Amino acid sequence: MKGAEVAIRVGIVMGSQSDWATMREACAPLDELEVAYETRIVSAHRTPDRLWEYGRSAVERGLKVIIAGAGGAAHLPGMMASKTRLPVIGVPVETRALKGVDSLYSIVQMPRGFPVATMAIGASGAYNAGLMAVQILALSDAALAERLERWRAALSASIPEEPSDA
């Protein structure tokens, strides 16, 4: 749900347009569970002033959670976490040279005091980042918690008990 009328609670930022193919996966659970979000390209390396302003204004703009995805020398999630007290969920984007292990290590090894909740590499990590944002918001939103419970029950029910050849 790309927020127009409703309050935007989740900010999805990524280091480059080239991350969008991965980061769009984070939108799926937010759309399904009716959580408004915005998407922005913000780079610690290429647009440091944009990063600073985004992190500085995030709380006053009403955001509750930030999802940050980047690849390679992925400093964006950590730098975002240094600028805002909002929870930052990091998504390591897969890279050609090092398969995203470079991104993962860049994001996950934060110094004590400034954590980034780091997901798995790639599209599944981005999807889970969206879901994690929903879970955080559901802590203080009973209607969302209810939708999330139903969504989880439906997912569990869709998993077959036995494997099949089909």
Ligand SMILES: Nc1c(C(=O)O)ncn1[C@@H]1O[C@H](COP(=O)(O)O)[C@@H](O)[C@H]1O
């Ligand atoms: N890791 C970062 C940051 C950052 O961390 O600030 N800014 C861009 N990038 C990454 O560079 C990769 C290649 O970007 P291009 O495809 O634009 O050359 C992307 O995965 C992006 O996240």
